[in-house]
Amino acid sequence: FALDRDAAxxxxxxxxxxxxxxxxxxxxxYFVEAKHYSEQDKTVEAQQLLIxxxxxxxxxxxxxxxxFALFQAAxxxxxxxxxxxxxxxxxxIEDLVGKYPQSDxxxxxxxxxxxxxxxxxxxxxxxxxxxxxxxxxxxxPDVALAQLALAETHNAQSANEPSHAENALVLFEHVRDRVDxxxxxxxxxxxxxxxxxxxxxxxxxxxx
Numbered sequence: 001f002a003l004d005r006d007a008a009x010x011x012x013x014x015x016x017x018x019x020x021x022x023x024x025x026x027x028x029x030y031f032v033e034a035k036h037y038s039e040q041d042k043t044v045e046a047q048q049l050l051i052x053x054x055x056x057x058x059x060x061x062x063x064x065x066x067x068f069a070l071f072q073a074a075x076x077x078x079x080x081x082x083x084x085x086x087x088x089x090x091x092x093i094e095d096l097v098g099k100y101p102q103s104d105x106x107x108x109x110x111x112x113x114x115x116x117x118x119x120x121x122x123x124x125x126x127x128x129x130x131x132x133x134x135x136x137x138x139x140x141p142d143v144a145l146a147q148l149a150l151a152e153t154h155n156a157q158s159a160n161e162p163s164h165a166e167n168a169l170v171l172f173e174h175v176r177d178r179v180d181x182x183x184x185x186x187x188x189x190x191x192x193x194x195x196x197x198x199x200x201x202x203x204x205x206x207x208x
Contacts, residue, residue: 001036009036022058027065031072038076047076051092067103070096074112083120090116107137107146114149118156127153144181147171148189155196169196 001009013029020026030053037046050073054066070092077089093113097106110133117126130150137143151171158165175181175189198206 001032006036022060024061027053027059030069034072034076043076043079047073050076063100063103067096067100067105067109071105071109071112074109078112078116086116086119090120107133107140107142111146111149114146114153118153123153123157127157141180142182144175144178144185148175148185151175151189152192155192158196165196165200169193172196 010033013033016023016029017026030049034046034049037043037049050069054069054073056062059065074089074092074096077085077092079085090113093109093116096103096109097113100106103109110129114126114129114133117123117129127150130146130153133146134143134150137146148171151168154164154168154171158168172189172193176186176193178186181189194206197203
């Protein structure tokens with residue numbers, strides 16, 4: 001691929017899968033080929049290949065590679081940027097979580113699911129996803145990311161329902177003050193907290 005000899009590269013990967021059908025290298029070859037398609041903005045081809053990999057039962061250790069393949073397939077669908085693509089990505093993640101609930105990718109996958117729901121303007125559903133993450137993964141160091149996303153989701157709903165503004169304010173303050181939270185999350189929380197206070201007519205607090 002690096003030499004722009006795509007046909008030769010694809011033939012080599014095909015031969016690898018034929019000669020060593022149950023090898024780790026054969027599994028990796030799908031990700032290599034999908035990455036190549038992705039870099040060429042061939043997101044449909046990349047997605048189809050990753051789904052094909054996830055659906056195969058011939059490889060060992062399927063519980064490790066299949067969730068990653070489904071997650072990457074969802075990202076390829078999302079990249080196309082239309083409502084139907086977001087819904088397709090959502091279904092792929094739902095498949096991941098349903099089939100592999102013990103996967104280490106569940107937290108990241110659910111976070112992506114919440115983000116997709118926000119892109120679809122389904123903020124109540126996104127709120128439920130983030131609340132589940134906050135409650136289920138309360139001991140994770142990066143749970144602050146779910147708290148931040150939850151705060152932003154409340155904030156997005158606050159124009160019509162004032163109670164959401166209070167929830168957003170409390171959560172933004174919480175993330176801002178968490179010393180164990182990622183610095184970027186704390187900064188973003190403080191920024192959003194300032195905007196929220198300014199919108200509520202409290203410029204001195206917003207400036208602070």
